[in-house]
Amino acid sequence: MFAMATAALLVCMGLCLVRAVCGPTVFDRVLAVNSFGTKTVLLIAVLGFLTGRPDFLDLALVYALMNFIGTIAVMKFTRFGDLAGMEEEGG
Secondary structure, three states: OHHHHHHHHHHHHHHHHHHHHHOOOHHHHHHHHHHHHHHHHHHHHHHHHHHOOOOHHHHHHHHHHHHHHHHHHHHHHHHHOOOOOOOOOOO
């Protein structure tokens, strides 16, 4: 059962990589990379259950937080051109 879930996740991750490479806009690419990161979290969790090591769930949670913060940072950089997001006031 978990082996089939792992195989399905790997197929979905491959499709996300295809979208990340072929995406027509930068937003499609960011969304594909975010989806790839989410599927990586699921893959780590499933592999933890497959190998009988529940401490992989901690790694999956840390990776999920890094994926979320990274996606927000990339989207903010894409939108504003910098991470500070402060407009220069030219008086």
